[in-house]
Amino acid sequence: MKGMTIIVKTISSWVKVLIVLFGIYIIHSGHLSPCGGFAGGVFLASSYLLLMLAFGRDVVERELPPSVALKIACWAAFTFAAIAISGLFFGKNEFFWNYIYQKWLAGAGIEVHFIAAGTISLAEFAIGLLVGALLFLVILNLSTFRRDTSASR
Amino acid sequence: MSIPLPLFIAVPLIIAFVLPMFGRKGKAVATALANMVTISLLVFAVASIGKTEVYEIGKWSIPLGINLVLDGLSSLLLLAINVVAAAAMLFSIKYMEQYTAKTKYLSLFLLMVAGMNGVVLSGDIFNLFVFLEIASLASYALVGFGCDHEELEASFKYMVLGSIASVFILFAIALIYGNTGTLNMAYISKAIQNSGLNAGLTFALAMFMAGFGLKAALVPFHAWLPDAHPSAPAPISAMLSGVLIKALGVYSLARIIFNVFGVSVAVGWVLITLGVLSMVVGVFLAVGQWDFKRLLAYHSISQMGYVILGLGIGALILANNGKVEWAAMAILGGMFHLVNHAVFKSLLFLTSGSVEMSTGTRQLKELGGLAEKLPFTRATCTVASASIAGIPPFNGFWSKMILVIASVQAGFLWLAAVTVIVSLVTLISFLKIQRYVFLGELPENLRQTKENKGFMLIAMVFLACLCLLMGSLVLVPGLKESILEPAVKVLTDGLNYSANIIPKL
């Protein structure tokens, strides 16, 4: 696939950065407002979807190889689970315990601050990366399908 | 030693996400890691026998947060799941060398184990749905793992019916939330006791029975099972038939009916009807099969009928305010048969996998005379066949006998008769397997067949020993009280579940 015209290519390579930025913004405000890791991750993946539509599949595969995306997803999932499990070791033997907030920040009067979310915002970033990478992989793998060439009886 | 309950879910989940990073080169490491996980889960499950524990995740108190509940029923199911998972994982070390992408297989396998452990432990009804979906999605992918014609077709069929079942369950959960305003099972149970069943809740119960019935492949809903279970790789067939339909179907059904909604006469009769239909239809469809694994899959339907029958008789007696000991007897039979079936059916699927790996076919007509070529497979297969048919020293006999005694006690002589007849037909179909696979004449093209040694053998012998020894679960006094009785007590206690779990309620 050769991709679309030069206008689409140029604009989408500019817009890509903005979409990624907006995705990160949505992930980062997940602890207080209806945003969060999943929605932000979808934005991250959609920036690559835009690139794929504009430039074609090969360019995107060169920019973010599927093996790298898989590694990102695995590490992100691992980080998320590690955050959850680390609650077991910090203090009260509680899974998913928000120890950063409960131990050091509770009562400091910064309830709405980004830092105060503690483990939640760390977990949101992990989820965002995970969803972004996995959705990218899903789109990439589904786009291998060609109706005319691949139908072999 | 007390084990934090989330580890049952978190450990396989983490390792499942770590495994794909190993790629082709680290296949041996990945396999070793996955085996370590299943074996340590087995140790955890053994260590958690006889405990009752409520775990609040993230220190959110109960009606607000998600909680995990470990009671007798959960620990029984945990034991069954993790025993079968450990054996199937050992078996797949060698067996899965035939397929590409072994690390992905291991990852999906662990995901499925995590989902099932989660279903069994969850005390929150929506959380149960989420774990159920995790386990189901992993199993859809595993059924189609070979990516061949039949496997894809079976996987699609399974996925469509499984998704419809999931949507039914979600709809029922929505109805319950709309009527009671809570998602915690103990609180729902309390709210239903206070308000009684209205039309919406009755509809929710019907939806639950349809949804979990589809997941458990009871007879009107059984169409996907005989396609899906044979198409998966053999260790996965063992997992699907051995524990998945029980954890996702029977366990959830029992939990919802006995502990959340409370038993009623109508529900008891529905369960008995489903059970008898599954038993009879499953076994008669099984006798006519010529595909080794397909025959075993039909027997899964039939044997699940026994479990549901035991639960149904128990529910009926409890609803009629009959003697609790009689109900306990019937439920004991059902629960014991559930565990036994997990062991011997997974063993049968593993032996079928061993035969298929050695000979390359699973059509009964193309096999024959393998008794000398595959002595260990033959021996373990005979043990498992004797168990499923109910030959005395093996475990299947004891659970079937308890079921027969319970149905005679409860006054259902015809149910006892049906149980015995179905057992006889089961015996016939397993004699057929013995005759066509291991006895008779050895075909020319199978002269070079070799026995599978190593881990496959260890897994099969381990399960065969369990088949032989599990009769002691009812015969040895201490074991019965510590493993089976608590599970039965959870169900016979019925709606006291909420008071048992949350005393302050």
Add this chain to the structure above:
Amino acid sequence: MPYALCFLLFMLGLYCAVVKKNMVKIVIGILIMEYAVNLFLVMLGFRVGGIAPIIDRAQYDPVIQQVAAGFVNNSVDPLPQALVLTSIVISLGSLALMISICIRTYEKYGTFDITQIRRLKG
């Protein structure tokens, strides 16, 4: 009345999943069912003229050091929304899996028609 429409949508999806012969249409039917249930869940928590269930300074009563009493009575129920979000994620996963199986099946059989994909019988 809205609940009845929701149920109608559910039944429509069920009909589509059961009756249609095309694999992709079956998948679409299942999705319609899922969305009907999601809609039902959202409507359970809906309240006419309700406010968003997010506590900011306007809802916080400094005198009693608590959330103002009107907040609980006026806000919509946030729990069904969380449930719907979760179930959307799950249905996304199952959709991806279903579509990829459809594609693989098309590559093998060359058709989406389930009446022609019949190797398993019995």
